[in-house]
Structures are given as structure tokens and as C-alpha cells.
Amino acid sequence: MSKELKEVQGIIFKRQKFHEADLLAKIITKNSGIITMIARGALKPKSKLGASLLNFSYGTYVIVSSGQGLSNLRTYKNVKQFDGIFNDLTKNAYASFILDLVDHAFVEYQDLGKYYELTSLALTKINDGEDAEMITQTIQMQLLAAYGVEPELRHCVICGKETGDFDYSIVKGGIICSNHLYTDTTRLHLQPKETAVLRTIGLIPFSRLGTIKINQDTKKATRRAIDRIYQETIDLNLKTKKFLDELNLFT
Missing domain, CATH: 2.40.50.140 (Nucleic acid-binding proteins)
Structure with a gap:
């Protein structure tokens, strides 16, 4: 060639x-x-x-x-x-994890499509001091599609219901409404507001990246949920993720 x-x-x-x-x-x-x-x-x-x-x-x-x-x-x-990232250990850890996730989702020279702009915007916002953890969680949810694991977040995977209270089912590949919680005993057992956050960050337009503000308890719950989704559907073993764990950012 x-x-x-x-x-x-x-x-x-x-x-x-x-x-x-x-x-x-x-x-x-x-x-x-x-x-x-x-x-x-x-x-x-x-x-x-x-x-x-x-x-x-x-x-x-x-x-x-x-x-x-x-x-x-x-x-x-x-x-x-990105001086803010380069000179700050915590920002560096989040940014490195995001880039590692993108790196493992694509083979070399494969067109990244929308994910380049999403990654660039995420790094810019982390560099500028915005909520690195929520930005990272958003990238994780939106990158699932690049790994071939795009969850259904718009409506119940069983009946198509779009409003109400929902939980997340890894087995069924998306959200299930309160009428169908019995169909999956291994569902994540999230609070409705926690599932709502997963839906929001998974579907949010790029322009709103980093604008989601939630309390620490909800943030920890969605972090654990996303970790489990990745573990059970993709099973990555990234050094950058372990480093985040060591910093007690993802624990």
C-alpha cells in the first residue's frame, strides 16, 4: 500500500x-x-x-x-x-480513563464518527474544571454503542412504556418499567431517580455534556451501576480504571 x-x-x-x-x-x-x-x-x-x-x-x-x-x-x-489535565492528578486520571475506553472501542484507523467530538469536548470540560466524574459517566454510557452494547433507554424493553418509574436490566439490554420488574430478578435494583440519571446521560446531546448535577449518593449509585454494566457486558480490564479505583474516585 x-x-x-x-x-x-x-x-x-x-x-x-x-x-x-x-x-x-x-x-x-x-x-x-x-x-x-x-x-x-x-x-x-x-x-x-x-x-x-x-x-x-x-x-x-x-x-x-x-x-x-x-x-x-x-x-x-x-x-x-490541556494544561489543566496535565498538571492535575485527578483530572489526568479521568481523562486517561476516557481515552483508554475510546482506544479499546475502535481498531486503528477506524473512523470514530461522533466519538471524536464527544471525547474532545469531554477533555475540554474536564480541563476547565467541570464535574469530571459525571462527564466520565456520560462518556461511558454513550460509548456502550461503540462496543456493540447499545442499551434501550428511551422506553421499557418489554412494553414500550416511556414514562414512569424504571429499573435497568443488563440481561434484557435496557430499562424495564415498574410493571415488568418481576421479569428480571437480576436487575440492578436502582432507585427510579438513579435509573433516570442513566437514561439522561445515555441520551443527552453533546451540547449539554457536563450539565447534569446530582448528589453524591446518586452519583455513587450510578457509578456502581455503570461499572456492573461494563463488567457483565464488555469485561474490560483497564489499568486506567484501576488507577481511578486507587484514587478512591470510583469506589
């Missing part, structure tokens, strides 16, 4: 040393999916490439790519950084 010189706009989220003075960096891009770039000589003292590849840097990167495998980084333009 022939290689071409192209510009990609995106966000750096992983990097590691490669050979003596090279760097490998992963970037989530607006139009070309997730790409692993090699920056040759980036660790040499006189190289300017290394500074553009710090985690949570974003901008335009000029690469040579064949659309598969490693791409070669040539140069960069207008690179900035």
Missing part, C-alpha cells in the same frame, strides 16, 4: 520510548481514527518533536501514512496542551 503525506488533527494520549532515541505516540484524530506514530530522534536533545508529543497535547500533526501500521511523524503545527 502506498504511503502519503497528510495532516491529521488530534489529541496525544499515549507515548513510550522506542529504540534509543525514538518515540511511539498514540493520537486520537478527527478524521483518521486512532493512529500510532513513530517520531524518529524525538528524544535527542536538539529534537523539537518530543515536546509536541506530551500526553494531552493537541493540534495538527504532519505524518507519512499508508493507512495501516505505524505512521511516521514529520512535523507539527499549532500544538497546545
